[in-house]
Every structure is written in structure tokens, then in C-alpha cells.
Amino acid sequence: MNTLSINNLKELEAEAIHIIREVAASFEKPVMLYSIGKDSSVMVRLAEKAFFPGKVPFPLMHIDSKWKFREMVEFRDRYAAENGWDLIVEYNREGFENGIGPFSHGSKVHTDVMKTQALLQALDKHRFDAAFGGARRDEEKSRAKERIFSFRDRFHQWDPKNQRPELWDVYNARVHKGESIRVFPISNWTELDIWQYIRLENIPIVPLYFAKERPIVEVDGNLIMVDDERMPDEMVQKAKMRMVRFRTLGCYPLTGAIDSEADTIEKIVEEMMTVTKSERTTRVIDFDQDGSMEQKKREGYF
Amino acid sequence: MALNTDIQAFLDQDQKKDLLRLLTAGSVDDGKSTLIGRLLFDSKKIYEDQLSALERDSKRVGHAGDNIDYALLLDGLKAEREQGITIDVAYRYFSTNKRKFIIADTPGHEQYTRNMVTGASTANLAIILIDARKGVITQTRRHTFLVSLLGIKHIVLAVNKMDLVDYSQEVFDKICDDYKNFVTRLSIPDLYFIPLSALNGDNVVDDSVHMPWYHGKNLLRYLEEVHISSDRNFDDFRFPVQYVLRPTLDFRGFSGKVASGIIRKGDEVMVLPSRKTSTVSSIITADGQADYAFPPQAATLTLADEIDISRGDMLVHPENLPRNERQFEAMLVWMDESTMDPFTQFYIKHTSNTTRARVDQIRYRVDVNTLEHNATQALSLNEIGRVVITTNKPLFFDPYHKNHSNGAFILIHPITHNTCAAGMIIDKMNATDLSARIADPESRRMVDGGKSLISQDELMKKYHQKGATIWIAGLHGSGKNLLAYNLERRLFDLGATVVLLDGSTVRSGLTRELDFSPADRAEQLRRVAEVCKILNDQGIIAICSFISPKNEIRSQVANIVGNERFHLVYMDAGLQYCKQNKPELYQKAEEGKLAYFPGLDETFDVPDNAKLLLKPEQLSENIQTILSYLQQQEIFPVD
Numbered sequence: 001m002n003t004l005s006i007n008n009l010k011e012l013e014a015e016a017i018h019i020i021r022e023v024a025a026s027f028e029k030p031v032m033l034y035s036i037g038k039d040s041s042v043m044v045r046l047a048e049k050a051f052f053p054g055k056v057p058f059p060l061m062h063i064d065s066k067w068k069f070r071e072m073v074e075f076r077d078r079y080a081a082e083n084g085w086d087l088i089v090e091y092n093r094e095g096f097e098n099g100i101g102p103f104s105h106g107s108k109v110h111t112d113v114m115k116t117q118a119l120l121q122a123l124d125k126h127r128f129d130a131a132f133g134g135a136r137r138d139e140e141k142s143r144a145k146e147r148i149f150s151f152r153d154r155f156h157q158w159d160p161k162n163q164r165p166e167l168w169d170v171y172n173a174r175v176h177k178g179e180s181i182r183v184f185p186i187s188n189w190t191e192l193d194i195w196q197y198i199r200l201e202n203i204p205i206v207p208l209y210f211a212k213e214r215p216i217v218e219v220d221g222n223l224i225m226v227d228d229e230r231m232p233d234e235m236v237q238k239a240k241m242r243m244v245r246f247r248t249l250g251c252y253p254l255t256g257a258i259d260s261e262a263d264t265i266e267k268i269v270e271e272m273m274t275v276t277k278s279e280r281t282t283r284v285i286d287f288d289q290d291g292s293m294e295q296k297k298r299e300g301y302f
Numbered sequence: 303m304a305l306n307t308d309i310q311a312f313l314d315q316d317q318k319k320d321l322l323r324l325l326t327a328g329s330v331d332d333g334k335s336t337l338i339g340r341l342l343f344d345s346k347k348i349y350e351d352q353l354s355a356l357e358r359d360s361k362r363v364g365h366a367g368d369n370i371d372y373a374l375l376l377d378g379l380k381a382e383r384e385q386g387i388t389i390d391v392a393y394r395y396f397s398t399n400k401r402k403f404i405i406a407d408t409p410g411h412e413q414y415t416r417n418m419v420t421g422a423s424t425a426n427l428a429i430i431l432i433d434a435r436k437g438v439i440t441q442t443r444r445h446t447f448l449v450s451l452l453g454i455k456h457i458v459l460a461v462n463k464m465d466l467v468d469y470s471q472e473v474f475d476k477i478c479d480d481y482k483n484f485v486t487r488l489s490i491p492d493l494y495f496i497p498l499s500a501l502n503g504d505n506v507v508d509d510s511v512h513m514p515w516y517h518g519k520n521l522l523r524y525l526e527e528v529h530i531s532s533d534r535n536f537d538d539f540r541f542p543v544q545y546v547l548r549p550t551l552d553f554r555g556f557s558g559k560v561a562s563g564i565i566r567k568g569d570e571v572m573v574l575p576s577r578k579t580s581t582v583s584s585i586i587t588a589d590g591q592a593d594y595a596f597p598p599q600a601a602t603l604t605l606a607d608e609i610d611i612s613r614g615d616m617l618v619h620p621e622n623l624p625r626n627e628r629q630f631e632a633m634l635v636w637m638d639e640s641t642m643d644p645f646t647q648f649y650i651k652h653t654s655n656t657t658r659a660r661v662d663q664i665r666y667r668v669d670v671n672t673l674e675h676n677a678t679q680a681l682s683l684n685e686i687g688r689v690v691i692t693t694n695k696p697l698f699f700d701p702y703h704k705n706h707s708n709g710a711f712i713l714i715h716p717i718t719h720n721t722c723a724a725g726m727i728i729d730k731m732n733a734t735d736l737s738a739r740i741a742d743p744e745s746r747r748m749v750d751g752g753k754s755l756i757s758q759d760e761l762m763k764k765y766h767q768k769g770a771t772i773w774i775a776g777l778h779g780s781g782k783n784l785l786a787y788n789l790e791r792r793l794f795d796l797g798a799t800v801v802l803l804d805g806s807t808v809r810s811g812l813t814r815e816l817d818f819s820p821a822d823r824a825e826q827l828r829r830v831a832e833v834c835k836i837l838n839d840q841g842i843i844a845i846c847s848f849i850s851p852k853n854e855i856r857s858q859v860a861n862i863v864g865n866e867r868f869h870l871v872y873m874d875a876g877l878q879y880c881k882q883n884k885p886e887l888y889q890k891a892e893e894g895k896l897a898y899f900p901g902l903d904e905t906f907d908v909p910d911n912a913k914l915l916l917k918p919e920q921l922s923e924n925i926q927t928i929l930s931y932l933q934q935q936e937i938f939p940v941d
Contacts, residue, residue: 004531004534004536004564004596005320005531006320006598006599007317007318007319007320007321008317008319008320008321008402009317010588010599011320011321011598012321013588013600014559014588014598014599014600015598017588017600018544018559018600021544021545021557021558021600022544022654024545025544025545025613025654049588050557050600051547051549051557052586052602053547053549053553053555053586054547054548054549054553054555055549137393137395138394138395144392144393144394145390145391145392145393160390163390164720164721165416165417165419165420165637165721165724166420166721167419167420167423167424167710167712167721167724168423168424168706168707168710169424169559169707170651170652170653170710170711170712172651172712172714172719172721174649174714174719175719176719187393188393188395188404190395190397192316192397196313196316196317199313200317266309266310266313267309269309269312269313270308270309273312
């Protein structure tokens, strides 16, 4: 007789595919938010699988803060073109024209204007009623209790005290005009699951995840890479080549690298199992204040 | 290189692990968060920097003295951290060499029943925590009831704080006995008892040295070894169509999650509701083409024939059909802040199928602490009741205890869109046995009717009559309609203002979407009754000719119309007479071609409260009898 059990990864995969199809069937205008990171890459692959042999019935959207690593942007454009995705790239024009950036305005202002506000503008502009995100519950405390279908009011705000109960795999997809749902199909995946899946499915990821000699400046204990000419000269002058990789990707001035020799997925996993820092600690923005992620999420950040 | 091979071996093994979803029930006082914290901590899943953040937090708001407060690792949101209680459902992840685990951590107090039900809905197993000093308390019973309600098959009773009762076997045994005594009333297939101390780590991850008398497994070992793969239903194939995939003109795939059962290439399948059949020509899973698929896989099926299938339809094996009905009983957990309004037409979502539903009747409310049944008019937040539900379209369902995926549903409020309730369909109960609720006491009417500027007196003077409803009940072929039409003619000739309503008239329009099931018959009569009420309010006499077989429904109709205006006339015709009168109809019914036929497969309650009892053979006498009755009751004529 055939085997009738599936392993943990296959179960998570089936759950995610079910969620993605449910959104495609229930909403008029869904979009998949694409951060170009490893979690996004997994989510994108799951969407491709969900509609195989057909084309995915919604676009990808990247909110470009204009400070992403160059390799991320190259990867994004190449991946979307090669895999037939309809890619939307949006950014906060006003913020960009006013020269908002982390070096000149600090991480808080930059994140608010170029990420949170940019996202909200883009969602309003396209009138998307459902937006997929690649967040996982094990990343951060406030994510642990967020629903898979997470309701947002017409101002895109999350109310952690007033979440809809979510039972079985029966998702409530009803919204009024102007309201929306953020959907997290890989909520139940851990960081190890993500790497395992990338390995098994040969999912392409941005090379920055793998260790390489890179020009690095140390800023308050964070290892910041010199990615373009916008970094102030006094910082660039302190840069040294260093063998590093990135555990998460974002705006290059706000994303710290770690010293690492791991240049394959196996080595990354090996490093992860022994290294003792959880992944979001390399993101500068989480440290603004205690509970800061929850605050950002209430305001509409992913 | 050696390292790399090790990691590959590790990853290969990791990939093979299965997943156990578990629920922890208990309150902070029982040391629940400490227990989870220890499971996570001791399985090396807590990273160092999370620990250092924890040490910082512990100094500020910690509740555990000098020790690390494991609970702080778990309580996510800021406000909750300050109150010292976990309020929502938080999900935690950890992994051992044998298995991966997802913990749904839910609060224990009664006001968080809905959160616990939410966490329990996806769990394979529940850990129910008991404080050894307190034993089986109300909370334990409540948690156990909820866990059994949600159909969780494995329960671990974790008797915590054994260190505070001197690791006494006697205490432990007594708690186990008390608990066993209690759970015999519930159906829980697999029970396991473990004495432990979460604070000191006894029997959590390592065997306790303090309780040599305990020979069972420690908690983690039990969680790693408990057998769960046979918990799924592999017998009854149910495939709710979630999405129709049509990338090209020659490919039509039906995507969905296998809810239960197994589907193989070449299997004959039936589509519900159309009942058309075809064979499965291909199965595509996440790994590409497959020969078979089973739960919980997501799959896309293609069929040999072109059949019109859309989202909400269900594919099944033709020899194994689910129930297909518009009315059923269910256990309902109310989750909304606002109390159930019995007039609301909710959205009901069952698998991928959505339609409208109303709660017809609440048979009883369960007291979650004592398990006693109480009568109630409506369910409030966190209350649980057994209800009768009627939907607009039929659902294809199985009882929840046999098939979780195909027996569960949610109710969504039509205006707020909140998820108001979670429901679990109860085992087979004939739709004919379910009575429907159509009338409600005046006090529960949500909307008051408008106030006319014309008084009843003025109407009476204009029409020379009083508004009233003459309701003629009787079997098919009893001569109701003949009487009704002749009565209408006669009253009209005498100058009365009358309106006649009968089955065929209303079924051609007002109630065209309803069928002959008891629930729909009740709904049809409710609408007729409401029309009569309006007509009577305008001073008009309504003549109604309806079989109306049930005492209960007739009295509900009388309530809607107003008892003083409702005049029941019974056509007392024997079944023989009726058969002679309508032979073809009765022949069809006797051949089983017509379901719910009053007098045959459905009982007709002979009214004991009819104002007039008439024999069908005497038409003109009958009309005279009614006219005299109307005069005597001062209905018509009135001067």
C-alpha cells in the first residue's frame, strides 16, 4: 500500500498552497508583497506551485525604499522576467524627491517614509484588497499571535486586541470596500524550514546570503556593507574587506552582516544551528524601542 | 567536508520528521508558560539573544523571583505582558531529533474560551495542566470538555508542581482517579497521565529522579512518540473544489485540499451538487504528477469529461456520499462580543462553500463548567450550545466526529464580517425530525412595524368588515382549495374585501426558491403569515388554503397573524377520500417519488383547536357555516 503520511515540510507546503489558492479565489485584487528575501522567495515558489501548470493570477509587488542592496534589485528583475511574473515596483515619490534616507534622516524616519508609507500608498493606488506577506510567527514575539488572514481597516491598521478568531483551515475572507487582509501563508514555517525548502527545491536566492569578501564598515557593532556611493565618505574610508554574509536583507545601511564562512546552504544551516543570534537582531530597525515591531505593525508595516 | 556531510545527514533526517500540533490548556497559575518555556529552552530552541532580552525584561516585570521567568518568552504583546496573562493564541515552534512541534498556547480563564477553541481546532493533542495541590478543578473540567468538543484525540494530563506535594504518588493517583471518573462522560480515545514539575524540570524533558514510582514516559518523550498518523480520515473521499484552474483552452483543473479519503488516477468521481460523474484523468500535487493524493495534500485534479464545476462544489466517490441537506444540528461556540441575534442571516463557510444560514433553534446551552444543559434564547460570547441551523443552499457534509474537515464551519456576520461562531456538525438526524422556528414573541421582534395614519375604526367603516385570517388546513385532495375559491366568490358577491392565498399561488412567486422539506414548508408559512398580518392590519380578510400539517407551525402562524384574528378551519377528509380525489398525486407519493408527503411519510397533526370542522362533501353547507361564523364573530358584515 502507498504511504499515507507526509513529512513536516510537505505539510507546511500544503497548508501554504491552500492559503494562497483561498486568497486567489476569494478576493478581487490580491497582490504578493515581495521583499526579495529568502522567505519571499519561498512564498513566491509556493504560489507558482499553487497554480501550476497555470500562471499565478496576481502580481508581485516590491516596495523599493531606494536603499536596497543593488544585488537585490538585480535579482528581483531577473527572477521576475525569467519566471513570467507580473512585477510592480513602487516607491514613495515624495520621500525620494526630498532625499529621505537612513544616513541623513535616521532609521526611524527612513523606515516610516520609505517603507511603511510607501507600502500604504501603493496599496491604496492599486486598490489591492489582499496582500500576501512572507512573515513567520517564529521571527518575533508580536508575530506569534497574528492570524494567517490578518484583517486591516481602511487605514491599513492592525488591531491586535480585536483579531478575528481563526479556526481549522476555514478562513474568513470577508472585507468591506476599502478594508483589506494581509495574508501570511508561511506563518508556521521556521527559519530552518525555509532553508530546508530552499535546499530541496533549489530555489534561487540573492547571493548576499552566502559568505563572500565584502567591503564592510563597523557601525555601533553592526557590520554595514558599502553598497553604493551614497554612504558618507568618512564611513567609506573605514571600510575593510571582510568575509561576511547576511542573514536577512533590507536597506543596506540598516542591515548588518555577520562574520561567516558559510558559502553553501548546508554551511548556513550548520552555522545557524550553532550560532546563537536570532535572525532579526541583524536588523537595526527592531531596536528603536521595546515592542517596536508591534507598534510598526499596528501602523501598517508588514 | 566531514562537517558538510554531517549537516546533509542532519537535513535529510530533519526533512523526514512529521509535525505534531499541540495545545496547552491551563492558566498561568498552573505554570503553563513555565512548562512551555522549558520545553523550548531545553530543546535548545531559544537563542541566546532572546535570552538576554529576557533577562532584561525579567528584572522589570518578572513574576518568578530570581529565577528566569520562562513565561516572558511567550507572552508577546506589550499590554498583556504587563497584566501577567497571555490573552490570545500564540504559536511556538520547536523541534527535536524525532519530530517538529507547533504549540498553540492559549489562556485558561473562562473569558478566553474562544481562544482555546481556536487553538484546539488545529491541534492533534492537548496538554491539560493541573496544579497538584489543587487537583481536578472546574477549570480542568472546562478545558477537557472543550478539547473533546473539538475532537482532539490525545490528551496528556500533566500534573504539575509535584515538588510542592513532596512528589507524592498518592496525590498523583488520586488526581488521576478523579480525572478518569470525570472523562468517562466525554469521548476521548487516548489519555496519558504524567506527574511533573515544570519549574524544576522533573519529567519534562528528563526523567525525574524524585519520582521513582512513576514508570511512564516523560512529557517530551511522550510527545515524540505518540502515534498520530492514523488520526486522519482516509476512508471517505471529500474534495472541496477551491479554485478552478484554466490556464489554456484544453486544460481544466480543479484545485483544492483533500479533506479526507484517498483519490487515485482512474477513480470514478461524482460532482456535488450536480451529481454528474466522470473519472480522474490526472492528479497534480506540489511534487508534480502523482498516482494518488490524500489528506492534507493540496492537489489539482483533471477529469476525463467536461463537466461544469465551480468553487464550492465537492468531488466524492459515487458510492460514498456525504450528507446533502439544508438543515442540520451542530454544536456552536459563540465567539462574537455581541450576543447572537436570532434574526441574522449569517454567512456560513463550510470547506470552500459559502452560503447564508440562520440559527433556527437553540436546543440547549452547555454550562462549560458543570456540563449541564440549560434552556436559552441566544448565545453570548464564549457560550456553547446545540443548535439547529438552516442554510439557503444545501451543504455536503459529514458529522464532525467522523470527519473534522467536512464537519466544521464558521458563521460570519453579514454586516461586521466578524467570525461570530465556530460550529461542529452533529451526527445524523433526519431533517424531518427537526422542527423549525418561524415565530417569535413580540418582544423579540427587532423592528416595529410602521404606524398607519388610518385607524382600525376607519377601516372597519369603509370595508364593513374586520381584518381576519381564515386558515383552511387539510390533506392534499381534501377539498381545501375548492372551499377557499367558492368562499372568496361568495364573500366578494356579498361586498366583502378579500384576498385568497394558496400553495400554488405563493409557490409561483413569493416562495419560489423553497421546497417541501419541513424547514422550507415552515418558511413558506411564515411568509404567508406575515402577508396575512399586513392584509389584516389594512382591514382585509385573508382566506388561506394550506396543508399546514404541524400543530406547532400552525400555532406559530397564529402568533404571527395575531391569535384573535386567526380562525382555523379544518377540512376533515379521510385519507381514502383524498386519494380518490387526487389519485395521480397519491400514486406518485406512494411510489416514493415525492418526499415529505403529509399523511404518508410525514405525519399530519389533526388540529384539536379548529374553530370549524368541515366535511368536504357538503360544499354549500360549509360556505354557509363559515358565513354564519363570520357574522357571529363580528368579522363580516359589520355596520
